[in-house]
Amino acid sequence: xxxxxxxxxxxxxxxxxxxxxxxxxxxxxxxxxxxxxxxxxxxxxxxxxxxxxxxxxxxxxxxxxxxxxxxxxxxxxxxxxxxxxxxxxxxxxxxxxxxxxxxxxxxxxxxxxxxxxxxxxxxxxxxxxxxxxxxxxxxxxxxxxxxxxxxxxxxxxxxxxxxxxxxxxxxxxxxxxxxxxxxxxxxxxxxxxxxxxxxxxxxxxxxxxxxxxxxxxxxxxxxxxxxxxxxxxxxxxxxxxxxxxxxxxxxxxxxxxxxxxxxxxxxxxxxxxxxxxxxxxxxxxxxxxxxxxxxxxxxxxxxxxxxxxxxxxxxxxxxxxxxxxxxxxxxxxxxxxxxxxxxxxxxxxxxxxxxxxxxxxxxxxxxxxxxxxxxxxxxxxxxxxxxxxxxxxxxxxxxxxxxxxxxxxxxxxxxxxxxxxxxxxxxxxxxxxxxxxxxxxxxxxxxxxxxxxxxxxxxxxxxxxxxxxxxxxxxxxxxxxxxxxxxxxxxxxxxxxxxxxxxxxxxxxxxxxxxxxxxxxxxxxxxxxxxxxxxxxxxxxxxxxxxxxxxxxxxxxxxxxxxxxxxx
Amino acid sequence: xxxxxxxxxxxxxxxxxxxxxxxxxxxxxxxxxxxxxxxxxxxxxxxxxxxxxxxxxxxxxxxxxxxxxxxxxxxxxxxxxxxxxxxxx
Numbered sequence: 333x334x335x336x337x338x339x340x341x342x343x344x345x346x347x348x349x350x351x352x353x354x355x356x357x358x359x360x361x362x363x364x365x366x367x368x369x370x371x372x373x374x375x376x377x378x379x380x381x382x383x384x385x386x387x388x389x390x391x392x393x394x395x396x397x398x399x400x401x402x403x404x405x406x407x408x409x410x411x412x413x414x415x416x417x418x419x420x421x422x423x424x425x426x427x428x429x430x431x432x433x434x435x436x437x438x439x440x441x442x443x444x445x446x447x448x449x450x451x452x453x454x455x456x457x458x459x460x461x462x463x464x465x466x467x468x469x470x471x472x473x474x475x476x477x478x479x480x481x482x483x484x485x486x487x488x489x490x491x492x493x494x495x496x497x498x499x500x501x502x503x504x505x506x507x508x509x510x511x512x513x514x515x516x517x518x519x520x521x522x523x524x525x526x527x528x529x530x531x532x533x534x535x536x537x538x539x540x541x542x543x544x545x546x547x548x549x550x551x552x553x554x555x556x557x558x559x560x561x562x563x564x565x566x567x568x569x570x571x572x573x574x575x576x577x578x579x580x581x582x583x584x585x586x587x588x589x590x591x592x593x594x595x596x597x598x599x600x601x602x603x604x605x606x607x608x609x610x611x612x613x614x615x616x617x618x619x620x621x622x623x624x625x626x627x628x629x630x631x632x633x634x635x636x637x638x639x640x641x642x643x644x645x646x647x648x649x650x651x652x653x654x655x656x657x658x659x660x661x662x663x664x665x666x667x668x669x670x671x672x673x674x675x676x677x678x679x680x681x682x683x684x685x686x687x688x689x690x691x692x693x694x695x696x697x698x699x700x701x702x703x704x705x706x707x708x709x710x711x712x713x714x715x716x717x718x719x720x721x722x723x724x725x726x727x728x729x730x731x732x733x734x735x736x737x738x739x740x741x742x743x744x745x746x747x748x749x750x751x752x753x754x755x756x757x758x759x760x761x762x763x764x765x766x767x768x769x770x771x772x773x774x775x776x777x778x779x780x781x782x783x784x785x786x787x788x789x790x791x792x793x794x795x796x797x798x799x800x801x802x803x804x805x806x807x808x809x810x811x812x813x814x815x816x817x818x819x820x821x822x823x824x825x826x827x828x829x830x831x832x833x834x835x836x837x838x839x840x841x842x843x844x845x846x847x848x849x850x851x852x853x854x855x856x857x858x859x860x861x862x863x864x865x866x867x868x869x870x871x872x873x874x875x876x877x878x879x880x881x882x883x884x885x886x887x888x889x890x891x892x893x894x895x896x897x898x899x900x
Numbered sequence: 901x902x903x904x905x906x907x908x909x910x911x912x913x914x915x916x917x918x919x920x921x922x923x924x925x926x927x928x929x930x931x932x933x934x935x936x937x938x939x940x941x942x943x944x945x946x947x948x949x950x951x952x953x954x955x956x957x958x959x960x961x962x963x964x965x966x967x968x969x970x971x972x973x974x975x976x977x978x979x980x981x982x983x984x985x986x987x988x989x
Contacts, residue, residue: 392947395954403958408951487958526933534937535930560963886986 384538389522392482393503394547396496396510396517398556399589399767404492405510406485407503407547411465411478412458417445419475426473433467434460458501459483484510488556490598491563494613495554495590495765497713498601507611509550509765511713519547553589553767558582561874563594566848569867570596573853579615580871581748583845585836588752588761588771590710591844591875593745617714619741620849623816624678624860625834626737628785629750631675633698634686635781642672642784648681656729660684660736676791678798678813680736687735688728695731696723701776702750702760704742709762718742737816748847751834754789755810755842758782786810790839802833802865804872806883810842811835811868813860818852828852833864837872840884846871 367375396405413434420426424442431438434457441456448454458481460468465478484499486492497508505514522544527536562580570578575596582592597610612618634640651665662681666673674682687695700706705720719741726734733739745763753760758781759773776782789810792799798813814832817824831853836845848864848871857863875881959965970976 390944392951395951402961403954406951406954406958408955409948485955487955487962489962491963534933536933537936557963564964883986 383527384525385528386523386525386541387534389524389544390480391519391521391544391546393484393499393519394517394549396550396552398552398554398559399591400555401551402556404486404488404552404554404556405496406487407482408485409480410459410462410483411468412481413456413460413465413468414477414479415445415454415456416452416475416477417449417454418452420473421445421449421475423474426471426476429471430456430468430473430476433464433471486601488559489602490600491560491594492554492556493598493601494595494611494615495552495559495593496601508613508713509552512711513550517547517550519545551767552765553584553587553591553769554593554765555591555878557878558592558871558875559594561878562592562871563598565867565870565874566594566596569850569863573850573855573857573863575850575854575863576852577614577618578848578850579618579744580849580867581615581744581845581847582871582875583748583752583763583847585752585755585842585845588749588763589767589769590745590763590765592871612714613712614851615744615849616710616712617716617743619716619718619743620830620832620851621738621741621816621819622747622832623737623814623830624680625747625812625814625832625847626740626742627675627678627683627735628754628789628812629699629702629704630683630687630695630735631671631788632702632754632777632781632785633690633695634671635784636698636777637690637694639686639689640671642788643670645670646674646682646685648674648679648685651681653681653684655684655688655732656727658729660732672788672791675788675812676794676797678792683735684732688732690731692723692726692731695734696720696726698777699734699740702753703746703776704740704750708743708745708749710745710765712765715745716743718746737814744847744849747832747834748845751811751836751847752845753777754782754785755836755845756782786836786839786842789835793835798859798861799833799835799865801861802835802868802872804837804869804876806885807837807872807876807881808839808884809835809837809869809872810839811837811865813865815858815860829858831858831860831863833860833868835868835872837876838881838884843879843881844872844875846875 393407395403397403427442428438431441436457445454456476468476469478482503484503486496486498495508497510498506499510500506503518505511505517510517522540522542524540525538526534527538529535562582566578566580569575578596580592580594581590583589584591593613593615595614599610635642640646645668647668648662648666649668652659652661660680662679666677666679666682669677669679669682671686673679674686699720705718707715707717730739749760749763753776756773757779758775758777760776761773762771764771789812790808791797792812793803793809794800799811802809802811812834814830814834816830816832817826818828818830819825820828829852831850832848834847836842846868848868850863850867853863
């Protein structure tokens with residue numbers, strides 16, 4: 333049968349069939365070449381995409397600690413809940429229990445989701461309390477998912493808020509050192525390519541695309557214990573005197589490190605709702621006219637240019653002096669004072685008489701060597717440089733007022749820096765927030781003059797001085813009070829003041845500088861010696877105890893100690 | 901001729917052995933990769949726990965809490981100056 337068929341087929345049909353087969357095989361070969369040679373990259377890529385996955389390697393923001401390693405800002409993973417509106421709306425009865433857990437209104441959520449029904453991703457609530465997150469996980473509602481995010485916590489809260497600042501919801505620094513050191517702290521997430529099996533397990537790491545760069549930790553010079561102490565005392569002083577705001581800065585004399593920096597009003601950095609008034613780190617961003625706390629700087633200039641010695645007598649009676657038609661007054665008529673007495677009693681007349689014997693340039697030079705008119709260089713966001721006008725534009729009256737701290741403005745930190753230079757034998761160190769920074773000392777003034785000024789400042793806290801309330805038991809304290817009228821649009825306000833105290837101790841071997849500024853105390857007391865000095869004393873007393881600083885005359889105390897212990 | 905067949909046979913055996921070796925090491929490496937993944941998750945959980953503990957410690961050791969407990973519950977007070985003795989400088 334087959335033989336018969338074969339023989340009966342005409343050769344033309346055979347050729348036609350052959351041709352068709354030939355064309356078919358050509359088509360197949362062409363397709364094969366096309367796939368194997370021309371589209372191979374595309375196809376291989378598609379194939380790999382079925383099993384290769386790019387996964388991110390998470391990186392956390394670095395921890396900020398104080399100088400003893402106590403954590404001040406820590407990032408920790410928390411859950412955020414997001415929904416797929418389409419999936420969730422299939423079972424609208426599920427919305428109610430979810431709304432209850434996240435304290436939302438079920439109807440409003442449903443309306444919101446209906447509006448966004450076409451989207452695949454809607455945040456419901458970010459950064460949940462872990463307990464709530466667990467409850468949501470247990471509900472196991474289709475279309476509701478939890479996503480891990482990092483949230484920053486500040487265990488010390490409002491005590492350190494101004495220095496450290498805070499981050500926004502995406503963990504980017506917004507204020508303070510969080511902003512200044514954002515790139516150092518942040519780190520960047522990496523990614524790697526892996527092969528996953530159908531269970532979603534990673535079975536092989538193919539390549540590292542980008543290494544994760546974990547955020548670096550930051551160790552501050554702040555001492556949490558001092559910070560807390562200063563904050564507590566400042567808060568109670570501001571409340572007691574009904575002041576508008578206040579700042580305290582404590583500086584390590586030998587290293588220039590900032591041990592404490594607190595301000596009022598403050599805010600809680602853990603709570604996202606901030607009122608803008610409390611956000612500023614006033615100790616660095618706000619300038620004040622310092623008033624009498626500037627007198628030691630003017631006196632340094634006077635001594636440096638050999639106008640007087642500390643014992644030269646100056647006539648300050650009748651307690652006022654007229655310069656260019658403007659009367660400069662003392663608190664009362666002090667009669668004849670020596671140069672030390674001008675500082676002890678804070679005589680405006682005395683310092684004016686001395687300062688006007690200087691060339692403006694000489695005085696300006698001393699002030700600028702103490703760092704006035706120039707930012708301290710801490711790199712703190714919004715740091716103010718203060719104002720020290722060029723000496724060529726000083727009039728006679730201006731030179732006199734600058735001597736007792738008007739017509740010049742400075743931040744509390746600048747004052748602390750200048751006083752630290754006096755305490756440190758004339759060597760100025762740039763203040764720093766970071767432990768172990770490289771801030772080599774710059775000579776601001778001759779050590780002998782610095783020591784002479786320190787001796788004068790020590791008389792301020794004696795009974796005769798204006799700052800007797802700043803005394804610290806068992807320690808000798810050198811410092812200066814200040815009370816300045818606040819400048820307002822219509823000249824100096826009559827009954828609005830800035831009370832200040834700047835000083836250091838123990839005087840025999842200065843370790844700590846502390847500057848206290850109380851802005852606009854509304855109570856009966858407004859003198860620096862009555863408002864700021866007691867606060868200074870409280871802070872320094874605590875600081876000396878916490879840092880274990882030996883008293884000036886501890887040999888005497890040792891003797892009495894062994895005596896009362898029965899003698900050894 | 902005979903030796904050629906022998907060589908061919910040996911090479912064949914070697915190829916099969918190495919193929920099995922590849923399969924085996926491949927299997928092992930995948931097992932290890934799964935283990936690595938699990939350990940990385942464990943490490944991340946450990947780090948998260950550490951950060952939570954740090955926060956908790958920071959909160960519990962908060963000076964205002966300590967002060968409240970010391971002054972309130974424990975009735976502690978700062979010693980008066982006369983009770984402070986310097987034992988060593």
